Amino acid sequence: MTEPRIPPLDIENLDADAAAILQPMIDAGRPWNIFLTLAKHPDLAKRWLVFSNHVLFKSTLPPRERELAILRIGWLCKSEYEWAQHKIIGSDAGLEAEEIEKIKDGPQGEWNQLDSLVLKATDELHAEKQISEETWISLLEFWSEQQLMDLVFAVGQYTLVSMALKTFGVPLDDFLTGWDPA
Helix, strand or coil: CCCCCCCCHHHHHHCHHHHHHHHHHHHHCCCCCHHHHCCHHHHHHHHHHHHHHHHHHHHCCCCHHHHHHHHHHHHHHHCCCHHHHHHHHHHHHCCCHHHHHHHCCCCCCCCCCCHHHHHHHHHHHHHHHCCCCCHHHHHHHCCCHHHHHHHHHHHHHHHHEEEEEEEHHCCCCCCCCCCCCC
């Protein structure tokens, strides 16, 4: 898609509802294009932000492993925006650049057992819409039931976000670098 189907709002011309949704992001810097796009539907954005904030900031998952799953589902969904944003967030969460590139290959390769299981669970959720019994039992050796619930909802949330980003044609922010999804 060369042009957004739903162009982001112009930050200089926000109506009161959009401004209210975006104010915390404005105070912290500049809102990203995903938020400038979703603010075109303030009621949806307000409710979605509560859930997305749980997944990204209040989940029981360790940040590094959460980002493994988010980057993997972004890659599987072929969401360039999601991948570009979470390369930065993943790096901040402790993923090395080489690990981020390796996520594209999935659970095969030189991963520790937990990383491999997180990637495998993400692949299973993407392909089968559930985590297999074998993977679930193996993950329970590392994580609690609440953490496994948060993993399912993280993968589901970022599948949803990937679909929205791609369908709406949300453009990359000027500080993001794209990809070659080949």
